[in-house]
Amino acid sequence: MTKKNLLRFGSVLGIAVLGAGALAACSSADPLDNNSGGSDEPESGGSIVVGSQDYYSNEIIAEIYAQALEAGGYDVDRQMRIGQREVYMPEIEDGKIDLFPEYTGNLLQYLDADATATESQEVYDALAEAMPEGVRVLEQSEASDQDSYVVTKEFAEANDLTSIGDLAGIDGLTLGGNSELEVRPYGPEGLKSVYGVDVAFTPIEDSGGPLTVKALMDDQVQLVDLYTANPVLAGGDLVVLEDPEALFLASQVVPLASDAVDDEAAAIIDEVSAALTAEDLVALNARSVDEEAAAPTIAADWLAEEDLA
Amino acid sequence: MNLLADALSWLADPSHWQGSGGIPLRIGQHLLLTALALVIASIIALPAGALLGRTRSGGAVIGAVAGSARALSTIGVLTLVGLWLGIGIGPPLVALVVLAVPSLLAGAYSGVQSVSGEVTAASRAIGMSSAQVIRRVELPLALPVIVGGARAAALQVVATATLAAYTADVGLGRYLFTGLKTQDYGQMLAGSILVILLAIILELAFAALQRLAARHAAPHSTPALSSRRTSS
Numbered sequence: 001m002t003k004k005n006l007l008r009f010g011s012v013l014g015i016a017v018l019g020a021g022a023l024a025a026c027s028s029a030d031p032l033d034n035n036s037g038g039s040d041e042p043e044s045g046g047s048i049v050v051g052s053q054d055y056y057s058n059e060i061i062a063e064i065y066a067q068a069l070e071a072g073g074y075d076v077d078r079q080m081r082i083g084q085r086e087v088y089m090p091e092i093e094d095g096k097i098d099l100f101p102e103y104t105g106n107l108l109q110y111l112d113a114d115a116t117a118t119e120s121q122e123v124y125d126a127l128a129e130a131m132p133e134g135v136r137v138l139e140q141s142e143a144s145d146q147d148s149y150v151v152t153k154e155f156a157e158a159n160d161l162t163s164i165g166d167l168a169g170i171d172g173l174t175l176g177g178n179s180e181l182e183v184r185p186y187g188p189e190g191l192k193s194v195y196g197v198d199v200a201f202t203p204i205e206d207s208g209g210p211l212t213v214k215a216l217m218d219d220q221v222q223l224v225d226l227y228t229a230n231p232v233l234a235g236g237d238l239v240v241l242e243d244p245e246a247l248f249l250a251s252q253v254v255p256l257a258s259d260a261v262d263d264e265a266a267a268i269i270d271e272v273s274a275a276l277t278a279e280d281l282v283a284l285n286a287r288s289v290d291e292e293a294a295a296p297t298i299a300a301d302w303l304a305e306e307d308l309a
Numbered sequence: 310m311n312l313l314a315d316a317l318s319w320l321a322d323p324s325h326w327q328g329s330g331g332i333p334l335r336i337g338q339h340l341l342l343t344a345l346a347l348v349i350a351s352i353i354a355l356p357a358g359a360l361l362g363r364t365r366s367g368g369a370v371i372g373a374v375a376g377s378a379r380a381l382s383t384i385g386v387l388t389l390v391g392l393w394l395g396i397g398i399g400p401p402l403v404a405l406v407v408l409a410v411p412s413l414l415a416g417a418y419s420g421v422q423s424v425s426g427e428v429t430a431a432s433r434a435i436g437m438s439s440a441q442v443i444r445r446v447e448l449p450l451a452l453p454v455i456v457g458g459a460r461a462a463a464l465q466v467v468a469t470a471t472l473a474a475y476t477a478d479v480g481l482g483r484y485l486f487t488g489l490k491t492q493d494y495g496q497m498l499a500g501s502i503l504v505i506l507l508a509i510i511l512e513l514a515f516a517a518l519q520r521l522a523a524r525h526a527a528p529h530s531t532p533a534l535s536s537r538r539t540s541s
Binding site for chain 1: 388391392395396397474475476477478483486487490491
């Protein structure tokens with residue numbers, strides 16, 4: 001097998017895995033259902049079009065928005081799983097989608113590649129500035145989906161760790177993560193310059209997947225880079241280290257809204273954002289991955305739990 | 310074209326030729342890993358293939374085993390073994406051995422099996438012991454095909470050893486993974502060029518070995534005959 005084939009095979013495998021996850025998460029959100037109802041009367045008066053990325057966690061959040069609005073008496077047209085930013089942002093700018101869950105840091109980088117803010121509030125403010133005409137950001141949620149440094153609970157307790165800076169002075173630390181982490185500004189260099197932490201580096205090329213987690217649990221590496229919404233964090237064996245110096249780009253859940261989202265609807269969504277904690281998002285994702293529960297079910301259960309619907 | 314220039318200037322940068330992530334060290338690791346995988350796979354596959362070839366049984370089994378092992382995704386094997394053994398050089402090594410076994414097994418089987426029964430019968434008739442028949446008749450005659458199997462395996466392994474970087478800081482794969490994820494395509498292409506060069510060098514070396522084995526197998530035959538022998 002040639003290397004090219006292999007790489008292609010790897011990417012096909014990756015897509016297959018993602019696809020399986022997608023199938024598991026969207027089994028009840030039948031896209032045909034949307035079409036048969038929506039395409040006959042595309043401009044149905046007053047209904048709010050809610051969209052989501054082609055990412056199971058994003059779809060759950062979008063479904064929460066949709067159900068919260070429905071509970072508030074609004075008509076909702078669901079347009080879930082619309083690919084990635086390059087695909088849906090033009091649709092949002094055209095006013096074809098009214099409400100969309102996004103992530104502050106990642107969206108800011110998309111809109112303004114030169115943006116330098118990394119701290120949560122600065123990122124949010126810069127993003128509000130950078131929004132295209134006719135679209136605004138509602139209040140951001142505490143829940144985030146961004147890079148973070150994670151250690152085992154055992155290691156954190158043994159060394160009394162709560163923040164990344166607490167790692168300073170510990171010898172023999174090895175950081176595990178994708179190859180590129182070694183050259184990212186928040187990689188070993190950033191750890192050293194911002195927090196005074198020395199680490200060696202081991203590449204584990206599965207983007208915070210099971211190999212990375214196993215290496216951490218086996219103490220082959222002591223520190224890994226995981227996304228803060230990774231459902232594996234729900235297990236309780238891992239601890240996300242705080243990042244007071246904003247080494248990582250903050251990327252919190254934030255709703256994009258068009259003018260079709262009136263003040264009353266915006267208030268409903270703001271209430272949802274205020275209630276959605278970081279732990280909640282991890283738990284929601286874990287239900288999708290572990291129980292293969294569908295996004296509408298997960299969303300409905302969470303809303304009921306929070307007394308929002 | 311620009312990309313190629315990027316790759317060449319990346320290769321020309323002296324800082325990439327030294328230190329712990331330098332090109333010579335990574336080439337060394339890459340070749341060592343390739344050799345190790347081939348040796349382990351040979352220890353498993355050659356005796357098994359030769360034995361089955363000698364008894365002229367199990368052709369269907371060999372075909373099925375070799376075929377299904379070839380269909381295995383190397384990165385899948387790597388991930389499975391990684392979840393069992395943990396990260397490091399072990400999982401890629403196992404995956405590369407699994408990759409190399411089918412070609413070696415098929416080569417050993419068909420090489421030994423292709424030795425004419427009349428030749429071995431004649432060898433026994435002139436008083437050779439079983440051990441002598443194997444060592445002095447069957448193996449030399451089968452060698453060109455066995456080396457052919459090893460040649461195919463080596464080519465696959467050296468190209469796939471880039472996956473070692475999936476769970477370990479080893480080999481030329483680091484340049485590919487890092488280059489891809491940081492959009493440093495010059496580095497990625499440079500890494501690919503290095504792997505391609507290694508593959509070509511190995512291929513030429515094994516081709517020479519195979520010719521040598523063929524000459525040894527049929528020292529007095531015409532070139533046409535020896536090439537017919539090796540092409541099975």
